Amino acid sequence: MSGDTRHHVVIVGGGFGGLWATRALASAAVRITLIDRRNHHLFQPLLYQVATAGLSAPDIAAPLRHILRDQRNVEVRLGEVEAIDARARTVRLADGGSLAYDTLLLASGATHAYFGHDDWAEDAPGLKTLDDALHIRRRVLLAFERAEACTDPDERAAWLDFAVVGGGPTGVELAGTLAEIARHTLRHEFRNIDPAHARVRLLEAGPRVLSSFPEALSAKAQRQLERLGVEVVTGRPVGAIDARGYTLGDPADAANATVVPARTVLWAAGVAASPLGALLDAPRDRAGRVRVQADLSVPGHPEIFVAGDLASVQQDGKPVPGVAPAAKQMGAHVAAAIRARLAGKPVPAFRYRDFGNLATIGRMAAVVDVRGFALSGVLAWWFWLAAHVFFLIGFRNRLIVLINWAWAYWSYQRHARIIFGVDRAPDATVDSDAR
Amino acid sequence: MSGDTRHHVVIVGGGFGGLWATRALASAAVRITLIDRRNHHLFQPLLYQVATAGLSAPDIAAPLRHILRDQRNVEVRLGEVEAIDARARTVRLADGGSLAYDTLLLASGATHAYFGHDDWAEDAPGLKTLDDALHIRRRVLLAFERAEACTDPDERAAWLDFAVVGGGPTGVELAGTLAEIARHTLRHEFRNIDPAHARVRLLEAGPRVLSSFPEALSAKAQRQLERLGVEVVTGRPVGAIDARGYTLGDPADAANATVVPARTVLWAAGVAASPLGALLDAPRDRAGRVRVQADLSVPGHPEIFVAGDLASVQQDGKPVPGVAPAAKQMGAHVAAAIRARLAGKPVPAFRYRDFGNLATIGRMAAVVDVRGFALSGVLAWWFWLAAHVFFLIGFRNRLIVLINWAWAYWSYQRHARIIFGVDRAPDATVDSDAR
The missing domain is CATH 3.50.50.100 (FAD/NAD(P)-binding domain)
Known part of the structure; x- marks a missing residue:
């Protein structure tokens, strides 16, 4: 991809937030690198069925590469993010690789937490x-x-x-x-x-x-x-x-x-935000979620977005819940924000629609x-x-x-x-x- | 089961040999304990499909307990056999448990071997x-x-x-x-x-x-x-x-x-016989298989049988191959031998029928x-x-x-x-x- 001058969007996390953002950018004039530690998108709402032997692991997971095989502006990378340099606009991976981005979307989700135990x-x-x-x-x-x-x-x-x-x-x-x-x-x-x-x-x-x-x-x-x-x-x-x-x-x-x-x-x-949130120099809530602006960008860094369970968003005085539909909506919003910015249009605020x-x-x-x-x-x-x-x-x-x-x-x-x-x-x- | 005076058959291994023997004893006046290190019977002929991502693990495996749930004379035991005392007629398990048997069937199969490497x-x-x-x-x-x-x-x-x-x-x-x-x-x-x-x-x-x-x-x-x-x-x-x-x-x-x-x-x-064969005081071939008699019993121990990949059987000057149909036939033969002996009838010799x-x-x-x-x-x-x-x-x-x-x-x-x-x-x- 050297010599490729398209706007480079690096998306970290192939869950609902990251995958929905990736797909919503299919026809945008950008190139995308989607990084995940695992090779699959996981349908987390049915994970308890795997734990209780009702479903097999492959029933609720699909390889990210396979889902995105026909979206030619995406490169999927198996890897773990170790550091983010917001000034140089680079992401460093645990395997030694390094990626420069124009826009970064962090959507690495949440993990379970034991609250000090x-x-x-x-x-x-x-x-x-x-x-x-x-x-x-x-x-x-x-x-x-x-x-x-x-x-x-x-x-x-x-x-x-x-x-x-x-x-x-x-x-x-x-x-x-x-x-x-x-x-x-x-x-x-x-x-x-x-x-x-x-x-x-x-x-x-x-x-x-x-x-x-x-x-x-x-x-x-x-x-x-x-x-x-x-x-x-x-x-x-x-x-x-x-x-x-x-x-x-x-x-x-x-x-x-x-x-x-x-x-x-x-x-x-209990859940806590993914530790990747701490790699950003940004305010976080008690659960470690990044307090984003109304457009889901990080304060002071309009080129860095956070979506899904890692984002702390308030709407009408209530927090947007950490559920799959909210993550998908945030992912799609970030894609729209990137498109708007590239077109020189104003970026709208994110608005969560609660379907139940x-x-x-x-x-x-x-x-x-x-x-x-x-x-x-x-x-x-x-x-x-x-x-x-x-x-x-x-x-x-x-x-x-x-x-x-x-x-x-x-x-x-x-x-x-x-x-x-x-x-x-x-x-x-x-x-x-x-x- | 204490006080149960029925003839006790202990079967080690829930593969084709052990499982077919167990099922063929369904209506016999015996009680059976089937011991396996794993909780499932594995359809090994399709294992390469799991390795190459065509099938899920549960597609080719079924819990032994579930397969045998309606066969009331069987108790399934998850455990690893550590020692066999042929004189005292007991089997010792790694978890400290011990089982006395009247008849023992060893059908623990084979493992891969690196021939000294x-x-x-x-x-x-x-x-x-x-x-x-x-x-x-x-x-x-x-x-x-x-x-x-x-x-x-x-x-x-x-x-x-x-x-x-x-x-x-x-x-x-x-x-x-x-x-x-x-x-x-x-x-x-x-x-x-x-x-x-x-x-x-x-x-x-x-x-x-x-x-x-x-x-x-x-x-x-x-x-x-x-x-x-x-x-x-x-x-x-x-x-x-x-x-x-x-x-x-x-x-x-x-x-x-x-x-x-x-x-x-x-x-x-290459395959080698399961190491359990070495727990018996019996002659073995180069691959560690137990050289059994014509009726599949161990020389000097008519109450101990070996079936499946662990058994070395010659027929018409050729070894019986280590394939699933042979293991099933051996398992069924051992069940027939046990029935014959309990009825005071002579035990026939095993005969492998090659279906292709x-x-x-x-x-x-x-x-x-x-x-x-x-x-x-x-x-x-x-x-x-x-x-x-x-x-x-x-x-x-x-x-x-x-x-x-x-x-x-x-x-x-x-x-x-x-x-x-x-x-x-x-x-x-x-x-x-x-x-």
Whole structure:
């Protein structure tokens, strides 16, 4: 590409923000380099299905190169960004490569956060990448295997005790699906244990699950979870997590703290912005998100944009939520801003259009809140399924995912219950390489 | 199960031998414990498709528990056998557990072998397990990524140089599919390299590929490979392999040795029996297989049987081949032998029925040798496809695999081109945990 004098847009991150920006620049007179640490775009809203063995990893991921093969103004680069020199307008990669940009878009998303308790990461894995999902799948399936092989009743009970920390959409999905696995999927498969006796608890420090939904829908979600067999514990923060279990309440206040032996604790309680935000000399909020201007550019650097979960945007006094539709809209806005600037036109402000809020709970249970119109139960679940499968990239994926779903629905089976990867005991150290 | 006085059959290994024996004992008055290190039965004949991103891991694997859920006389145990005490009739597991048996069946299969060159394992991974397949998939996909990001032409050429060592069925399948990926699948996806310029060489030390087939079919297979873009090199053994490439011929004889820089070398040259065979006090052949008696029992121990790739069986002066149909027949024979003995009847000798030999080469190319009836090309490929999909366990898997194949056929695409797992550089150490 040497000698190419077109405006060079470097986009970091092939998630919803980065990929939507890339596609919206297809016919612009720019050349684009899209950098990602991974070779695939991931449909994160269905990641919990990979973690719970309902879908295979390739069902919800597609190679970025393949998605963009016909967009000739894009070069996809597998690599990790290590430094940004905003004065020289260059990005340095971990493999030693360096790229000069005219416009930079940072859209590297978010990671899970333990709020000062990084030592919990080992015993309470979170869910952000395919590797995270496969790690959780291994842990959950191995827990039932350990319980089956175990002769001590307390030990066995601890292997059959599952907790999900965090009552947001991911926590609700994970807990609901774990209960379905224990009650239905694994039925008749064990000889020494009854998987239906497994306890699945959803731990939410706040007063209700799905706090971003109206209160009535939170209550309905809780009832649907309970019907699936999940115990919902609200109003008590988790004070400690280790390899043996967790403590509800402050462990220092032993009289009011409850220690629960549980070998499988999953973390769905918090996200922090990608560490790449710190490479910019720009103001950030508590979660590490970059406080961008109204047009999504960084203060003092109109040639640097931030989109998706890494951007902190306020609208009508409320933060724009870290959801896929917001990231897509931001990506498309940045593309429009670049086009406007190249045409010498003024750059408009970003405006988030909220099409509603969906969360699935488990088999035939979901809640939907679309512009004040509330739906729950079976109908909400069909709505959720249609919306998600529709937005999956690629015809093949959609078809396969639908077949897998139909199969899972009729048979209660989850076809991806295959343990592979490093076969460590779930009580051993967590797979730190996998992040 | 304490107090259960039924004859206890312990079966080690849930591959074709162990699983077929287990199922054939469904209505026998025995209780069975099936032990496997992994939680799944693997359809190994299609493993190369996972390695080359055509299928997902769960497409060709099913949880043993699930397959056997309705067979009430079986208990499935995830575990690794560490010792066998043939006098006390007990098996000890790595997790400390111990099992007493009345009859033992060892069917732990084979692993790949480097014939005294274990140091090659790092740079030339073999293909026996799902983890092996995912490791190879990562290496192959990353090689193209490195070539794309590379600026040095020699380095780039080495990343685009692929070699498969061993011209047996696995080597032929891998080489044919690699050529298809380079020439078709990755077309138009890169900007700095043309994947079609990748070199794929199949290295066979003997005089011809597929030496277990008639000579005319070997020649046809070679021609089909060459048409797909594979260079077939016969008659020269590989003398050295390291991270930079390999040497054809004896490296000590520099005048006649050829050093080839190639970053991706795959090993399909040899198998050795599972190390569990050494736990028995029984004669073994050079590959470590246990030399069993005519009824597949171990000399001096009529209560211990060996089946599948771990068994060395001669028939009409020829060894019974290490293929899936032979393992299934041996498993079924051992079940019949156990039934006969419990009924006080004489145990018959095992007799292998050879239904023929199939090998696939690549897109629409295969060779078939059924009782002297030879077939090659498109028709052989359809025959191969039908036979393999038919034998896949589980209706769902068959359907999904067929859809994936149809999709791959029409679109030349391979949907599972997703890199996950430990994202190491292909020139770094191999994933030793994954074996």
